[in-house]
Amino acid sequence: MSLFWIAIRQLAEIEEQMATSKKVITREEWEKRLNDIKIRKEDMNKLVMNFLVTEGYVEAAEKFRIESGAEPDIDLATITDRMAVKRAVQCGNVEDAIEKVNDLNPEILDTNPQLFFHLQQQRLIELIRNGKVEEALEFAQEELAPRGEENQSFLEELERTVSLLAFEDVSNCPVGELLDISQRLKTANEVNAAILTSQSHEKDPKLPSLLKMLIWAQNQLDEKAAYPRINDLSNATLEDPAV
């Protein structure tokens, strides 16, 4: 039985247990109850498809659709475009990413000043990372300064970013974390979310929420009973209750 099934059944069982007031539940009892819970395959497939689509695994989604019959809720072609944008940012090719987003939907950057600012900010960071100081200065003046003028709330971040130019050893300065890969990922996720929203798709997959719900529910039930818990989400094994 897949880990997924186990986790979902666990969750359903806990919710049932909350209603009663048993103190200790043995593994035998627990597993018996788990087996009684019915989960539909179609629902599982939808969750998997939702995960693959939101995270952008196009080929996997395509294959899964063929093998399971589950239909994605958005056009898989748009996933490819979206992933191309995300990858471009992750590789530091921000200009390329901007062009792609504008081809996909010109309204996104026109109506999202914060996102646009972060993309411009990333461009500056990349120029600095590549040692192109003069170009960076020119860019900061021509492209970033106006953002600060247009919107005061950007000023603080703007100053932080521009201050990178003041340091000889950029990797060891107070704002050095801007040069981290994590900054690229942050920007990439922001763009990804904006594209998903513009396509009326939720930007977060459902699966993580489900697992979070499981953890929370277990914590709640802990106060009332001792029962077999799933402590390791990656293998979803039931661990015996403490006696």
Place this chain on the structure above:
Amino acid sequence: MPSATVNSRRPIELLSRLASDEPEVKVRALREVKNQIIGNRTKKLSFLKLGAVPAVAGILADSADDVMDSNCDNNNVNNILVQSATVLGSFACGFDAGVQAVLDAGAFLNLLRLLSNSNEKVVDAGARALRMIYQSKLAPKYDFLQRKNMEFLISLLNSENENVSGLGASIITHSCKTSLEQKALFDAGILRKLDSLLEGGSLSQRDASLESIAAIFKNNPEVISKFAGPEIGRPLSSVIDLVKDRYPRTRLLACMCLIVIRNTSPHFLQDLGIKTTLIHILLELLDDPGQVGYEAPFAFSSLIAQREDIQKLALEANAIDKLHHHLQKGPLHPRHYEGILLALADMCSKLESCRSKFLSLQVLNLVTDALTDNSADVRTAACICLKSVTRSIKVAALGAICNVVVDFTTRKSIFIQCGGIKQLVELAKSMESAVRSNALWALKNFVFLADNRLKEDVFSELTASMLSSLICDPEPCVQEQALALVRNLVDGYINSIEFVFAEDGLILGAIGRQLQSSSKAEIGIQGMYALCNVASGNEFHKEAVMHQLFPQTGDKNQSYMIKFLLSNDSQLRTATVWTIVNLTCPSSPGASGRLEKLRNAGIVSQLKNMVNDSCVDVKLRVRTVLGQSMGFGDN
């Protein structure tokens, strides 16, 4: 890459490449312009100034014609159409100057033509651009009453293409104004169509529908009742559900739609639950970053305006605390600032409990800061807010106002513009003495070191007769403030002294009478300083003061001056001696005559007893007088 590429991307360079005959060069240039202007208001402005919009509109026009020509390479033509329409759409996006330029360049009709193109991407680009135009007030008015137009609109709404149906909704939101138009749209079945978009449409379709529905319902109870029918439930329930949607903008638009319905037909949505939900959702939306957060307070205002019951609910939901919290988080976007201030004004417009809450949280300081903001809208909103709060007769409010008006000239003139003086003068007529006294206190601060024009404004509003009767007010605290006000009025510029002589010296006489009869030191102090300031003027002024100090009718020869000089209160002694200093100032011709009078009244000998007064000020000024008197050959 270095300069070569950078230069070829400069706006002027790009514009010249737009004019190229080669389609590929044109397309590349269009894409470059597009990528430079999207999201970048500054670039849009600079391209605009270089005449980019007519250039691109021209390309659109030519290519739209080319579509008809079967010899043309469709691919290239379509590319050009898509890129040029997208560029124009971006110029029009949230940028009125851009919208105007696009309309002036005659691009509107060509964009419309794109809607019937066979290529989906071309249709998309055209519809988007038109939608951007219709989000601006500058868009051309759509005439719904013509059948052809209504049919076209219906075809737009029925389209599978999101951008096209969204355009239909935008047109309604923009152009539907009169009840005739609203009825026409209703009769054409548009509302049902919009409602179906609410249920089954995409995010942008739902948002667009909410706005359109609100436009059709606004101020039209007939349409609302027809649509909602006896079973209020169904169509409205879709809107009600959307109030709790996951997307903030949808929630805001749903709230706004319900508010329109409620304000038009108050008997709908009476449910307490709905009112509370609306309040909570809107207060929550205040936190949203960006446009939604900026517009939320305006929606909140429209919910609570003139409605005491809802204001009360909002107070219980801690609305004032939340609004206050936002004011504290500076710096604020001007639109956000304006909205919050107006929301506070509406909250405090009727209920005393709200005003008390406002004052107890010390929000007043933050609001008065807004009086000097760069944005005129913010300043106006701050004044409206202050006006709303000061409707209270609570003394505390006035006390706070007093501290406001001591300040700089800019704040003072704004205060006047908002009718602040008129209001304070009104309050000075109040039945409650505490209110009168505080109003005068505020006015006193207002004229402190003010320029003559400001003083004249205050004086003409107050009038001499009102001021003199306030000086003789039954309550000592009011008398004191009135005298202090006069003191500040006549201080400074010599012309200001004339105020006390208005209407046959009404005020001067009142001062004299009050000093005569009062036993309180505070009144003596203010009155004496007022006379002191008058005595700093010319001969005429000094003689007039003498007349007050030594009234002709006197069986009691002893002037109250002696009483004051003998007072335990050092301030009173100081004020009195200063007055004598001014009266006996040697540079004035009548000084010796006045000194004689003072001596005859026993004042000079009293002063001699005070050469070692415990108060330094008194001591020094006494010696000044005695020194001055020596100059007249005495002692």
